[in-house]
Amino acid sequence: MADTILLNNISKNYGEIIALNQISLQVGKGELFGLIGPDGAGKSTLFRILTTLLLADSGQALVEGLDVVKDYRKIRRIMGYMPGRFSLYQDLTVRENLEFFAAVFGTTISEQYPLIREIYEQIEPFNGRRAGKLSGGMKQKLALCCALIHNPVVLFLDEPTTGVDAVSRQEFWEMLMRLKGRGITILVSTPYMDEAVLCQRVALIQHGKILSVDTPEGIIQAYRKPIWKLVSGESYQLLKYLRSLQITDTCYPFGDSLHLTLKQGFQDKQALMELLGEHFRDGYQLEEMKPGIEDCFMELMEKEG
Amino acid sequence: MEQAIITRELTKEFGDFTAVDHLSFEVGQGEIFGFLGANGAGKTTAMRMLCGLLLPSSGEATVAGFDIFKQRELVKRHIGYMSQRFSLYEDLTIRENIRFYGGIYGINRSLIRSKMDALIHELNLEPMANKLVRDLPLGWKQRLAFSIAQLHDPRIVFLDEPTGGVDPITRRRFWEMIYESAARGVTMFVTTHYMDEAEYCNRVSIMVDGRIRELDTPANLKKKHRAANMNEVFLQLARDISTSN
Numbered sequence: 001m002a003d004t005i006l007l008n009n010i011s012k013n014y015g016e017i018i019a020l021n022q023i024s025l026q027v028g029k030g031e032l033f034g035l036i037g038p039d040g041a042g043k044s045t046l047f048r049i050l051t052t053l054l055l056a057d058s059g060q061a062l063v064e065g066l067d068v069v070k071d072y073r074k075i076r077r078i079m080g081y082m083p084g085r086f087s088l089y090q091d092l093t094v095r096e097n098l099e100f101f102a103a104v105f106g107t108t109i110s111e112q113y114p115l116i117r118e119i120y121e122q123i124e125p126f127n128g129r130r131a132g133k134l135s136g137g138m139k140q141k142l143a144l145c146c147a148l149i150h151n152p153v154v155l156f157l158d159e160p161t162t163g164v165d166a167v168s169r170q171e172f173w174e175m176l177m178r179l180k181g182r183g184i185t186i187l188v189s190t191p192y193m194d195e196a197v198l199c200q201r202v203a204l205i206q207h208g209k210i211l212s213v214d215t216p217e218g219i220i221q222a223y224r225k226p227i228w229k230l231v232s233g234e235s236y237q238l239l240k241y242l243r244s245l246q247i248t249d250t251c252y253p254f255g256d257s258l259h260l261t262l263k264q265g266f267q268d269k270q271a272l273m274e275l276l277g278e279h280f281r282d283g284y285q286l287e288e289m290k291p292g293i294e295d296c297f298m299e300l301m302e303k304e305g
Numbered sequence: 306m307e308q309a310i311i312t313r314e315l316t317k318e319f320g321d322f323t324a325v326d327h328l329s330f331e332v333g334q335g336e337i338f339g340f341l342g343a344n345g346a347g348k349t350t351a352m353r354m355l356c357g358l359l360l361p362s363s364g365e366a367t368v369a370g371f372d373i374f375k376q377r378e379l380v381k382r383h384i385g386y387m388s389q390r391f392s393l394y395e396d397l398t399i400r401e402n403i404r405f406y407g408g409i410y411g412i413n414r415s416l417i418r419s420k421m422d423a424l425i426h427e428l429n430l431e432p433m434a435n436k437l438v439r440d441l442p443l444g445w446k447q448r449l450a451f452s453i454a455q456l457h458d459p460r461i462v463f464l465d466e467p468t469g470g471v472d473p474i475t476r477r478r479f480w481e482m483i484y485e486s487a488a489r490g491v492t493m494f495v496t497t498h499y500m501d502e503a504e505y506c507n508r509v510s511i512m513v514d515g516r517i518r519e520l521d522t523p524a525n526l527k528k529k530h531r532a533a534n535m536n537e538v539f540l541q542l543a544r545d546i547s548t549s550n
Contacts, residue, residue: 038472039443136344163469165343166500166536167543191470192499206472235505236484252477255504255534256523294473301474 003062004029004154004185005050010059012045012208019045021208022059027187027201032180034199035189036297042208043189044084047158050187051081064153077105080147084158086139090132094123094142097131098149105150115182116145119175137168144175155179157188161195173198193294204297211300216293223291223299225249226267228260230276232284241279247272252298259295307370309334309461309492310355315364317350324350326515327364334460335490337483339503339523342512343543348496349465351512355494356463357381369460382410385454385462389469392450395439399430402438403453410457424452444475451482461492468497480505500536509535511542518542 005027012020020042027033035043048054049061052072061068063075088097098120102108113120123141126134131142140160147155157176161169173195176186188199196202197216204211204219212219232238239258242251247266252259262272273286291299310332317325325347332338342348353359355368357380366373369383393402400421407417425434428448438446447467454462464483468476480502487493487507495506503509503523510520519526519542523535532538 038475039470041472163466163498165498165543166539167343169498170540193473239481252474253480253505255501298473301472 002029002065003027004031004064005033005187006060006062007046007050008060010046010049010056010061012042012049012054012056018208020049020056023208023210024059025203025210025213027185030180030183030185032176032186032188032198032200034196034202035187035205036191036193036196036202036293037189037205038191040207041205043205044158045208046205047081047083047156047187047189051079051156052076077150078153079156080150080152080154081156082143082147082158082160084162086131086143088131088139088143088146091130093128093130094134095127097142098145101146102149107150109149112149112151115151116148118178119148120145136164137171140164140168140172141175144172148179152184154185155187157186159189159191161190161192169195193292193297196293202293204293204300206297206301206304209304211297211304219293219296220291223296225261225299226288227291227295228262228269228272228286229254229289230258230260230284230286231256232258238276238284245275247275250298250302254292254294259289259291261299307334308332309336310338310366310368310494312355312366313364315351315354315366316362317347317354317359318362323515325354325361328515328517329364330510330517330520332461332492332494334492335487336508337487337493337495337506339506339509340494340496340512341503341509341539346512346543347515348512352463352465352494352496355380356384356386382457383459383461385457385459386465387450387454387462387467388465389447389467393438393446393453396437398437399425399434399441399449402449403456406453406456412457420456424456428452443471444478447471447475447479448482451479455486455491459491461494462486464493464495466496466498468499468502476502500534500539503535503539511539513542 003026007023007025010020010023023046037043049056049068050063052068052075055069064078066075068075092100098109119141123138126138134142161172176188180186201215203213230238235253235258239251239253242248242260247262249261249263276284308331312328312330315325315328328351340348354361354373357373357377361374368380371379371383373380397405403421403424404417425431433441468479483493506523508520508522510517526538530538530541532541
Protein backbone atom coordinates (compact mmCIF):
# COMPACT_ATOMS: atom_id res chain seq x y z
CA MET A 1 0.00 0.00 0.00
CA ALA A 2 1.33 3.42 -0.94
CA ASP A 3 1.86 5.80 1.95
CA THR A 4 0.10 9.12 1.71
CA ILE A 5 1.96 10.49 4.69
CA LEU A 6 5.48 9.53 5.61
CA LEU A 7 7.35 11.01 8.56
CA ASN A 8 10.93 10.10 9.18
CA ASN A 9 12.58 11.22 12.43
CA ILE A 10 10.89 14.59 12.54
CA SER A 11 12.02 16.81 15.41
CA LYS A 12 11.04 20.34 16.32
CA ASN A 13 12.04 22.51 19.27
CA TYR A 14 10.73 25.87 20.33
CA GLY A 15 13.68 27.26 22.25
CA GLU A 16 14.18 24.84 25.11
CA ILE A 17 10.82 23.17 24.64
CA ILE A 18 10.90 19.94 22.68
CA ALA A 19 7.68 19.90 20.68
CA LEU A 20 8.43 16.84 18.57
CA ASN A 21 11.07 14.27 19.35
CA GLN A 22 12.06 12.02 16.44
CA ILE A 23 8.63 11.23 15.14
CA SER A 24 8.36 8.52 12.49
CA LEU A 25 4.99 7.52 11.09
CA GLN A 26 3.33 6.19 7.96
CA VAL A 27 -0.28 6.73 6.99
CA GLY A 28 -1.59 4.63 4.13
CA LYS A 29 -3.68 5.82 1.23
CA GLY A 30 -7.34 6.14 2.17
CA GLU A 31 -6.67 5.53 5.83
CA LEU A 32 -8.52 7.28 8.65
CA PHE A 33 -5.68 7.81 11.09
CA GLY A 34 -5.98 9.37 14.55
CA LEU A 35 -3.41 11.30 16.53
CA ILE A 36 -4.57 10.91 20.10
CA GLY A 37 -3.05 13.01 22.86
CA PRO A 38 -3.57 15.88 25.28
CA ASP A 39 -2.81 19.57 24.76
CA GLY A 40 0.88 20.18 24.43
CA ALA A 41 1.62 16.69 23.08
CA GLY A 42 2.84 18.15 19.77
CA LYS A 43 -0.16 17.36 17.59
CA SER A 44 -0.59 20.84 16.14
CA THR A 45 3.13 21.19 15.45
CA LEU A 46 3.01 17.98 13.48
CA PHE A 47 0.05 19.28 11.48
CA ARG A 48 1.84 22.54 10.73
CA ILE A 49 4.87 20.69 9.44
CA LEU A 50 2.77 18.40 7.25
CA THR A 51 0.75 21.30 5.87
CA THR A 52 4.01 23.09 4.92
CA LEU A 53 3.42 25.96 7.32
CA LEU A 54 6.32 25.23 9.64
CA LEU A 55 9.81 23.86 9.06
CA ALA A 56 11.00 20.92 11.12
CA ASP A 57 14.46 21.19 12.72
CA SER A 58 15.41 17.81 11.33
CA GLY A 59 13.93 14.77 9.65
CA GLN A 60 11.90 14.30 6.53
CA ALA A 61 8.18 14.54 5.81
CA LEU A 62 6.42 13.50 2.62
CA VAL A 63 2.80 13.91 1.57
CA GLU A 64 1.83 11.82 -1.46
CA GLY A 65 5.52 11.41 -2.12
CA LEU A 66 6.06 15.16 -2.16
CA ASP A 67 8.57 16.77 0.18
CA VAL A 68 7.06 19.32 2.58
CA VAL A 69 10.01 21.66 2.09
CA LYS A 70 10.81 21.41 -1.63
CA ASP A 71 7.36 20.68 -3.01
CA TYR A 72 5.27 22.78 -0.68
CA ARG A 73 3.34 24.44 -3.50
CA LYS A 74 2.20 21.12 -4.91
CA ILE A 75 1.23 19.81 -1.48
CA ARG A 76 -0.91 22.85 -0.77
CA ARG A 77 -2.94 22.11 -3.88
CA ILE A 78 -3.78 18.53 -2.93
CA MET A 79 -4.39 18.85 0.79
CA GLY A 80 -7.26 20.20 2.87
CA TYR A 81 -6.48 21.59 6.31
CA MET A 82 -8.74 22.45 9.20
CA PRO A 83 -6.63 24.14 11.87
CA GLY A 84 -7.43 23.82 15.55
CA ARG A 85 -8.50 27.41 15.80
CA PHE A 86 -11.42 28.55 13.62
CA SER A 87 -9.63 30.28 10.73
CA LEU A 88 -12.31 31.25 8.24
CA TYR A 89 -13.26 34.85 7.59
CA GLN A 90 -15.60 35.80 10.42
CA ASP A 91 -17.00 38.81 8.58
CA LEU A 92 -17.78 36.92 5.39
CA THR A 93 -20.99 34.92 5.11
CA VAL A 94 -21.14 31.14 4.86
CA ARG A 95 -21.56 31.33 1.09
CA GLU A 96 -18.84 33.98 0.67
CA ASN A 97 -16.30 31.93 2.60
CA LEU A 98 -16.99 28.90 0.48
CA GLU A 99 -16.86 30.91 -2.76
CA PHE A 100 -13.62 32.50 -1.67
CA PHE A 101 -11.86 29.21 -1.00
CA ALA A 102 -13.24 27.71 -4.20
CA ALA A 103 -11.94 30.69 -6.20
CA VAL A 104 -8.49 30.48 -4.59
CA PHE A 105 -8.21 26.93 -5.88
CA GLY A 106 -9.67 27.80 -9.28
CA THR A 107 -12.88 25.86 -8.82
CA THR A 108 -16.52 26.60 -8.04
CA ILE A 109 -19.09 25.43 -5.50
CA SER A 110 -21.25 23.87 -8.20
CA GLU A 111 -18.32 21.93 -9.62
CA GLN A 112 -17.54 20.39 -6.23
CA TYR A 113 -21.11 20.14 -5.02
CA PRO A 114 -21.32 16.33 -5.07
CA LEU A 115 -18.37 16.09 -2.66
CA ILE A 116 -19.53 18.67 -0.12
CA ARG A 117 -23.28 18.23 -0.55
CA GLU A 118 -23.98 16.11 2.52
CA ILE A 119 -22.18 18.50 4.84
CA TYR A 120 -23.05 21.72 3.03
CA GLU A 121 -26.78 20.96 3.03
CA GLN A 122 -26.78 21.26 6.80
CA ILE A 123 -25.45 24.83 6.73
CA GLU A 124 -26.97 25.97 3.43
CA PRO A 125 -30.04 27.45 5.18
CA PHE A 126 -27.60 29.88 6.83
CA ASN A 127 -25.85 30.92 3.61
CA GLY A 128 -26.30 34.61 4.34
CA ARG A 129 -25.08 34.43 7.93
CA ARG A 130 -21.63 35.69 8.81
CA ALA A 131 -19.25 32.92 9.79
CA GLY A 132 -18.48 34.68 13.07
CA LYS A 133 -22.15 34.39 14.09
CA LEU A 134 -22.44 30.63 13.60
CA SER A 135 -22.67 28.16 16.49
CA GLY A 136 -19.69 25.90 17.23
CA GLY A 137 -21.08 22.89 15.40
CA MET A 138 -21.95 24.93 12.30
CA LYS A 139 -18.55 26.62 12.18
CA GLN A 140 -17.01 23.22 12.19
CA LYS A 141 -19.16 22.05 9.27
CA LEU A 142 -18.35 25.18 7.28
CA ALA A 143 -14.64 24.73 7.97
CA LEU A 144 -14.83 21.15 6.77
CA CYS A 145 -16.63 22.24 3.57
CA CYS A 146 -13.94 24.85 2.93
CA ALA A 147 -11.21 22.28 3.49
CA LEU A 148 -12.89 19.98 0.97
CA ILE A 149 -13.81 22.50 -1.72
CA HIS A 150 -10.83 21.74 -3.99
CA ASN A 151 -11.30 17.97 -3.77
CA PRO A 152 -8.12 17.20 -1.82
CA VAL A 153 -6.57 13.74 -1.65
CA VAL A 154 -5.62 14.18 1.98
CA LEU A 155 -7.36 15.97 4.85
CA PHE A 156 -5.59 17.30 7.93
CA LEU A 157 -8.04 17.93 10.76
CA ASP A 158 -6.53 19.40 13.90
CA GLU A 159 -8.85 18.79 16.87
CA PRO A 160 -12.09 19.29 14.96
CA THR A 161 -14.19 18.12 17.91
CA THR A 162 -12.59 20.01 20.79
CA GLY A 163 -15.10 22.02 22.80
CA VAL A 164 -17.93 20.55 20.76
CA ASP A 165 -20.84 18.83 22.48
CA ALA A 166 -21.35 15.07 22.38
CA VAL A 167 -24.06 15.20 19.71
CA SER A 168 -22.09 17.35 17.28
CA ARG A 169 -19.04 15.22 17.89
CA GLN A 170 -20.90 12.11 16.87
CA GLU A 171 -22.28 13.79 13.75
CA PHE A 172 -18.82 14.97 12.80
CA TRP A 173 -17.41 11.47 13.01
CA GLU A 174 -20.24 10.17 10.86
CA MET A 175 -19.19 12.71 8.22
CA LEU A 176 -15.57 11.57 8.43
CA MET A 177 -16.64 7.96 7.89
CA ARG A 178 -18.43 8.98 4.70
CA LEU A 179 -15.41 10.92 3.45
CA LYS A 180 -13.24 7.95 4.14
CA GLY A 181 -15.63 5.93 1.97
CA ARG A 182 -14.71 8.26 -0.88
CA GLY A 183 -11.07 7.29 -0.57
CA ILE A 184 -9.80 10.48 1.05
CA THR A 185 -6.90 9.97 3.44
CA ILE A 186 -7.66 11.61 6.77
CA LEU A 187 -5.28 12.51 9.56
CA VAL A 188 -7.32 13.70 12.52
CA SER A 189 -6.21 14.66 16.01
CA THR A 190 -8.26 14.60 19.19
CA PRO A 191 -7.81 14.80 22.95
CA TYR A 192 -10.91 12.62 23.42
CA MET A 193 -9.69 9.08 23.97
CA ASP A 194 -13.10 7.58 23.18
CA GLU A 195 -12.77 8.80 19.59
CA ALA A 196 -9.74 6.60 19.03
CA VAL A 197 -11.87 3.53 18.37
CA LEU A 198 -13.44 5.32 15.39
CA CYS A 199 -10.09 5.42 13.58
CA GLN A 200 -8.49 2.59 11.63
CA ARG A 201 -5.16 3.16 13.27
CA VAL A 202 -4.03 5.60 15.91
CA ALA A 203 -0.84 7.04 17.29
CA LEU A 204 -0.94 7.83 21.00
CA ILE A 205 1.23 10.88 21.50
CA GLN A 206 2.50 12.65 24.61
CA HIS A 207 5.33 15.19 25.19
CA GLY A 208 6.34 15.11 21.51
CA LYS A 209 6.82 11.35 21.49
CA ILE A 210 4.76 8.57 20.07
CA LEU A 211 3.82 6.13 22.82
CA SER A 212 2.29 3.57 20.49
CA VAL A 213 1.01 3.14 16.93
CA ASP A 214 -1.50 0.43 16.13
CA THR A 215 -5.12 -0.34 15.42
CA PRO A 216 -7.32 0.51 18.41
CA GLU A 217 -7.82 -3.22 18.96
CA GLY A 218 -4.06 -3.82 18.77
CA ILE A 219 -3.40 -1.17 21.39
CA ILE A 220 -5.95 -2.76 23.68
CA GLN A 221 -4.46 -6.22 23.17
CA ALA A 222 -1.00 -4.94 24.05
CA TYR A 223 -2.31 -4.15 27.53
CA ARG A 224 -1.11 -7.22 29.36
CA LYS A 225 -2.12 -6.69 32.96
CA PRO A 226 -5.43 -7.85 34.33
CA ILE A 227 -7.63 -4.86 35.02
CA TRP A 228 -10.58 -4.85 37.40
CA LYS A 229 -13.71 -2.81 37.32
CA LEU A 230 -15.36 -1.86 40.58
CA VAL A 231 -18.75 -0.30 40.98
CA SER A 232 -19.89 0.96 44.34
CA GLY A 233 -22.11 3.63 45.77
CA GLU A 234 -19.22 5.35 47.49
CA SER A 235 -16.60 5.63 44.78
CA TYR A 236 -14.47 8.35 46.29
CA GLN A 237 -14.03 6.61 49.66
CA LEU A 238 -13.31 3.37 47.85
CA LEU A 239 -10.75 5.10 45.64
CA LYS A 240 -8.93 6.49 48.63
CA TYR A 241 -8.98 3.15 50.38
CA LEU A 242 -7.72 1.22 47.35
CA ARG A 243 -4.92 3.71 46.81
CA SER A 244 -3.78 3.11 50.36
CA LEU A 245 -3.44 -0.66 49.80
CA GLN A 246 -0.01 -2.17 49.26
CA ILE A 247 -1.25 -4.44 46.50
CA THR A 248 -2.71 -1.61 44.41
CA ASP A 249 -0.74 -0.56 41.39
CA THR A 250 -3.12 1.99 39.85
CA CYS A 251 -6.66 3.03 40.63
CA TYR A 252 -8.58 5.61 38.64
CA PRO A 253 -12.19 6.72 38.40
CA PHE A 254 -13.93 6.00 35.09
CA GLY A 255 -17.44 7.37 34.96
CA ASP A 256 -19.47 5.56 37.60
CA SER A 257 -16.80 2.94 38.32
CA LEU A 258 -13.18 2.52 39.31
CA HIS A 259 -10.51 0.77 37.26
CA LEU A 260 -7.97 -1.05 39.35
CA THR A 261 -4.73 -2.83 38.58
CA LEU A 262 -2.75 -4.76 41.14
CA LYS A 263 0.97 -5.16 41.62
CA GLN A 264 2.54 -8.28 40.17
CA GLY A 265 1.89 -11.37 42.18
CA PHE A 266 -1.40 -10.09 43.60
CA GLN A 267 -4.01 -11.11 41.10
CA ASP A 268 -6.19 -13.10 43.42
CA LYS A 269 -9.77 -11.96 43.08
CA GLN A 270 -10.81 -13.85 46.20
CA ALA A 271 -8.25 -12.09 48.38
CA LEU A 272 -9.21 -8.73 46.98
CA MET A 273 -12.87 -9.37 47.64
CA GLU A 274 -12.14 -10.33 51.22
CA LEU A 275 -10.13 -7.20 51.71
CA LEU A 276 -12.89 -5.06 50.27
CA GLY A 277 -15.58 -6.87 52.17
CA GLU A 278 -14.10 -5.80 55.49
CA HIS A 279 -14.42 -2.15 54.59
CA PHE A 280 -17.33 -2.01 52.23
CA ARG A 281 -20.24 -4.03 53.38
CA ASP A 282 -22.61 -2.34 50.98
CA GLY A 283 -22.94 -3.95 47.63
CA TYR A 284 -20.11 -3.46 45.24
CA GLN A 285 -19.37 -5.33 42.07
CA LEU A 286 -15.94 -6.51 41.09
CA GLU A 287 -15.19 -7.99 37.71
CA GLU A 288 -12.28 -8.34 35.36
CA MET A 289 -12.71 -6.14 32.33
CA LYS A 290 -11.33 -5.44 28.90
CA PRO A 291 -9.31 -2.21 29.01
CA GLY A 292 -10.26 0.80 26.91
CA ILE A 293 -7.95 3.09 24.95
CA GLU A 294 -7.86 5.49 27.88
CA ASP A 295 -6.61 2.75 30.22
CA CYS A 296 -3.90 1.95 27.68
CA PHE A 297 -2.92 5.57 27.26
CA MET A 298 -2.63 6.01 31.01
CA GLU A 299 -0.55 2.90 31.38
CA LEU A 300 1.81 4.03 28.61
CA MET A 301 2.05 7.49 30.21
CA GLU A 302 3.03 5.97 33.51
CA LYS A 303 5.65 3.77 31.88
CA GLU A 304 7.16 6.87 30.27
CA GLY A 305 7.10 8.56 33.65
CA MET B 306 -29.64 23.11 54.63
CA GLU B 307 -28.82 26.43 53.08
CA GLN B 308 -28.77 26.26 49.28
CA ALA B 309 -25.84 27.65 47.29
CA ILE B 310 -28.01 28.46 44.29
CA ILE B 311 -31.75 29.03 44.12
CA THR B 312 -33.38 30.14 40.89
CA ARG B 313 -37.08 30.73 40.19
CA GLU B 314 -38.26 31.19 36.61
CA LEU B 315 -34.92 32.76 35.71
CA THR B 316 -35.09 34.06 32.15
CA LYS B 317 -32.87 35.92 29.73
CA GLU B 318 -34.06 37.28 26.42
CA PHE B 319 -31.93 38.82 23.71
CA GLY B 320 -34.40 40.66 21.49
CA ASP B 321 -36.99 38.06 20.55
CA PHE B 322 -34.64 35.15 21.30
CA THR B 323 -35.05 33.48 24.68
CA ALA B 324 -31.62 32.12 25.60
CA VAL B 325 -32.61 31.00 29.11
CA ASP B 326 -36.24 30.09 29.52
CA HIS B 327 -37.77 30.06 33.02
CA LEU B 328 -35.06 28.14 34.80
CA SER B 329 -35.95 26.89 38.28
CA PHE B 330 -33.51 24.77 40.22
CA GLU B 331 -31.50 24.59 43.40
CA VAL B 332 -27.97 23.50 44.17
CA GLY B 333 -27.04 22.44 47.69
CA GLN B 334 -24.07 23.55 49.74
CA GLY B 335 -21.13 21.21 49.17
CA GLU B 336 -22.78 19.58 46.18
CA ILE B 337 -20.94 18.71 42.96
CA PHE B 338 -23.40 19.84 40.35
CA GLY B 339 -22.87 19.09 36.65
CA PHE B 340 -24.40 21.70 34.34
CA LEU B 341 -24.67 20.03 30.94
CA GLY B 342 -26.14 20.89 27.59
CA ALA B 343 -25.38 20.99 23.88
CA ASN B 344 -23.58 23.99 22.36
CA GLY B 345 -26.08 26.83 22.17
CA ALA B 346 -28.47 25.36 24.78
CA GLY B 347 -28.05 28.44 27.01
CA LYS B 348 -25.46 27.19 29.53
CA THR B 349 -23.06 30.09 29.12
CA THR B 350 -25.84 32.69 29.39
CA ALA B 351 -27.20 31.01 32.52
CA MET B 352 -23.75 30.79 34.05
CA ARG B 353 -23.00 34.45 33.32
CA MET B 354 -26.18 35.47 35.11
CA LEU B 355 -25.37 33.26 38.11
CA CYS B 356 -21.91 34.83 38.31
CA GLY B 357 -23.36 38.33 38.40
CA LEU B 358 -21.96 39.23 34.99
CA LEU B 359 -25.24 39.54 33.13
CA LEU B 360 -28.53 41.00 34.29
CA PRO B 361 -31.44 38.57 33.85
CA SER B 362 -34.62 39.67 32.04
CA SER B 363 -36.99 38.21 34.64
CA GLY B 364 -37.39 35.69 37.40
CA GLU B 365 -35.38 35.57 40.60
CA ALA B 366 -32.25 33.93 41.90
CA THR B 367 -29.77 33.95 44.73
CA VAL B 368 -26.20 32.71 44.61
CA ALA B 369 -24.26 32.25 47.84
CA GLY B 370 -27.18 34.00 49.51
CA PHE B 371 -27.03 37.13 47.34
CA ASP B 372 -29.57 38.41 44.84
CA ILE B 373 -28.26 38.25 41.27
CA PHE B 374 -30.42 41.24 40.31
CA LYS B 375 -29.64 43.63 43.13
CA GLN B 376 -26.41 42.39 44.65
CA ARG B 377 -24.27 41.51 41.67
CA GLU B 378 -21.09 42.95 43.16
CA LEU B 379 -21.57 40.89 46.30
CA VAL B 380 -22.22 37.79 44.20
CA LYS B 381 -18.95 38.31 42.32
CA ARG B 382 -17.07 38.71 45.56
CA HIS B 383 -18.43 35.52 47.09
CA ILE B 384 -17.97 33.11 44.22
CA GLY B 385 -14.92 31.54 42.63
CA TYR B 386 -14.61 31.10 38.88
CA MET B 387 -12.25 29.11 36.74
CA SER B 388 -12.26 28.17 33.08
CA GLN B 389 -9.90 26.44 30.73
CA ARG B 390 -9.82 29.49 28.48
CA PHE B 391 -9.23 32.16 31.08
CA SER B 392 -7.70 31.67 34.44
CA LEU B 393 -4.18 32.88 35.11
CA TYR B 394 -1.91 35.56 33.69
CA GLU B 395 0.76 33.77 31.70
CA ASP B 396 3.28 36.60 31.92
CA LEU B 397 3.11 36.86 35.70
CA THR B 398 4.88 34.47 38.05
CA ILE B 399 3.01 32.09 40.31
CA ARG B 400 3.51 34.40 43.28
CA GLU B 401 2.43 37.43 41.28
CA ASN B 402 -0.75 35.71 40.13
CA ILE B 403 -1.65 34.80 43.71
CA ARG B 404 -0.92 38.33 44.93
CA PHE B 405 -2.89 39.81 42.05
CA TYR B 406 -5.99 37.72 42.61
CA GLY B 407 -5.74 38.18 46.36
CA GLY B 408 -5.80 41.95 45.75
CA ILE B 409 -8.75 41.69 43.34
CA TYR B 410 -10.74 39.83 45.96
CA GLY B 411 -9.86 42.45 48.56
CA ILE B 412 -7.89 40.16 50.87
CA ASN B 413 -5.49 42.08 53.12
CA ARG B 414 -1.77 41.83 52.53
CA SER B 415 -0.73 39.77 55.49
CA LEU B 416 -3.48 37.27 54.82
CA ILE B 417 -2.46 37.08 51.14
CA ARG B 418 1.08 36.35 52.24
CA SER B 419 0.11 33.53 54.56
CA LYS B 420 -2.34 32.09 52.02
CA MET B 421 0.31 32.28 49.32
CA ASP B 422 2.81 30.30 51.36
CA ALA B 423 0.21 27.71 52.31
CA LEU B 424 -0.99 27.31 48.74
CA ILE B 425 2.49 27.02 47.24
CA HIS B 426 3.39 24.46 49.86
CA GLU B 427 0.20 22.47 49.40
CA LEU B 428 0.69 22.21 45.63
CA ASN B 429 4.44 21.50 45.95
CA LEU B 430 5.21 24.56 43.86
CA GLU B 431 8.12 25.88 45.95
CA PRO B 432 10.76 25.41 43.24
CA MET B 433 8.53 27.07 40.64
CA ALA B 434 7.07 29.90 42.73
CA ASN B 435 9.02 32.65 40.99
CA LYS B 436 8.62 31.25 37.48
CA LEU B 437 6.21 32.57 34.90
CA VAL B 438 2.93 30.71 34.74
CA ARG B 439 3.53 30.33 31.00
CA ASP B 440 6.35 27.87 31.77
CA LEU B 441 4.20 25.57 33.91
CA PRO B 442 2.84 22.31 32.49
CA LEU B 443 -0.88 22.53 31.74
CA GLY B 444 -1.89 20.22 34.57
CA TRP B 445 -0.09 22.36 37.17
CA LYS B 446 -1.59 25.50 35.75
CA GLN B 447 -5.04 24.06 36.20
CA ARG B 448 -4.45 22.99 39.76
CA LEU B 449 -3.04 26.42 40.54
CA ALA B 450 -5.98 28.13 38.84
CA PHE B 451 -8.39 25.99 40.83
CA SER B 452 -6.71 26.91 44.11
CA ILE B 453 -6.54 30.59 43.23
CA ALA B 454 -10.25 30.56 42.43
CA GLN B 455 -10.74 29.62 46.09
CA LEU B 456 -8.24 32.04 47.58
CA HIS B 457 -11.02 34.16 49.09
CA ASP B 458 -12.81 31.11 50.55
CA PRO B 459 -15.91 31.28 48.36
CA ARG B 460 -18.87 29.07 49.21
CA ILE B 461 -19.32 28.15 45.57
CA VAL B 462 -16.94 27.75 42.63
CA PHE B 463 -17.98 27.84 38.99
CA LEU B 464 -15.83 25.58 36.82
CA ASP B 465 -16.39 26.19 33.12
CA GLU B 466 -14.98 23.25 31.17
CA PRO B 467 -12.00 23.09 33.52
CA THR B 468 -10.47 19.94 32.06
CA GLY B 469 -10.61 20.50 28.30
CA GLY B 470 -7.63 19.06 26.44
CA VAL B 471 -5.87 17.69 29.52
CA ASP B 472 -4.30 14.23 29.60
CA PRO B 473 -6.38 11.50 31.23
CA ILE B 474 -4.31 11.21 34.40
CA THR B 475 -4.23 14.96 35.04
CA ARG B 476 -7.96 15.14 34.34
CA ARG B 477 -8.60 12.61 37.09
CA ARG B 478 -6.28 14.33 39.54
CA PHE B 479 -8.21 17.48 38.92
CA TRP B 480 -11.45 15.75 39.79
CA GLU B 481 -9.94 14.57 43.04
CA MET B 482 -9.33 18.20 43.92
CA ILE B 483 -12.98 18.88 43.14
CA TYR B 484 -14.02 16.07 45.49
CA GLU B 485 -11.80 17.40 48.27
CA SER B 486 -13.19 20.92 48.01
CA ALA B 487 -16.75 19.61 47.96
CA ALA B 488 -16.02 17.52 51.04
CA ARG B 489 -15.02 20.77 52.79
CA GLY B 490 -18.47 22.11 51.98
CA VAL B 491 -17.69 24.21 48.92
CA THR B 492 -20.25 23.87 46.15
CA MET B 493 -18.80 22.85 42.78
CA PHE B 494 -20.78 23.99 39.74
CA VAL B 495 -19.18 22.30 36.73
CA THR B 496 -19.67 22.31 32.96
CA THR B 497 -17.97 19.69 30.82
CA HIS B 498 -18.15 17.98 27.46
CA TYR B 499 -16.67 14.78 28.89
CA MET B 500 -19.66 12.64 29.69
CA ASP B 501 -17.67 10.31 31.95
CA GLU B 502 -17.13 13.37 34.16
CA ALA B 503 -20.87 13.85 34.38
CA GLU B 504 -20.89 10.56 36.30
CA TYR B 505 -18.62 12.05 38.97
CA CYS B 506 -21.24 14.67 39.88
CA ASN B 507 -23.77 14.26 42.70
CA ARG B 508 -26.48 15.58 40.39
CA VAL B 509 -26.54 16.84 36.84
CA SER B 510 -28.88 19.03 34.87
CA ILE B 511 -29.18 18.79 31.09
CA MET B 512 -30.21 21.95 29.31
CA VAL B 513 -31.94 21.86 25.95
CA ASP B 514 -33.11 25.00 24.15
CA GLY B 515 -32.87 27.26 27.18
CA ARG B 516 -34.67 24.93 29.58
CA ILE B 517 -33.60 22.26 32.01
CA ARG B 518 -34.84 19.04 30.46
CA GLU B 519 -33.56 16.73 33.17
CA LEU B 520 -32.18 17.17 36.65
CA ASP B 521 -31.28 14.19 38.79
CA THR B 522 -28.47 11.96 39.97
CA PRO B 523 -26.54 10.24 37.16
CA ALA B 524 -27.79 6.86 38.43
CA ASN B 525 -31.46 7.90 38.24
CA LEU B 526 -31.04 9.48 34.82
CA LYS B 527 -29.44 6.32 33.45
CA LYS B 528 -32.22 4.22 34.91
CA LYS B 529 -34.94 6.48 33.56
CA HIS B 530 -33.49 6.56 30.03
CA ARG B 531 -32.40 2.94 30.11
CA ALA B 532 -28.89 4.03 29.23
CA ALA B 533 -25.58 2.35 30.01
CA ASN B 534 -23.86 5.66 30.64
CA MET B 535 -24.38 9.41 30.71
CA ASN B 536 -23.22 9.79 27.13
CA GLU B 537 -26.24 7.82 25.98
CA VAL B 538 -28.56 9.87 28.17
CA PHE B 539 -27.11 13.05 26.73
CA LEU B 540 -27.34 11.87 23.14
CA GLN B 541 -30.94 10.77 23.60
CA LEU B 542 -32.05 14.11 25.01
CA ALA B 543 -30.04 16.43 22.82
CA ARG B 544 -30.61 14.49 19.62
CA ASP B 545 -34.32 14.23 20.31
CA ILE B 546 -34.57 17.99 20.26
CA SER B 547 -32.22 18.64 17.36
CA THR B 548 -34.30 16.39 15.10
CA SER B 549 -37.60 17.94 16.18
CA ASN B 550 -36.38 21.42 15.17
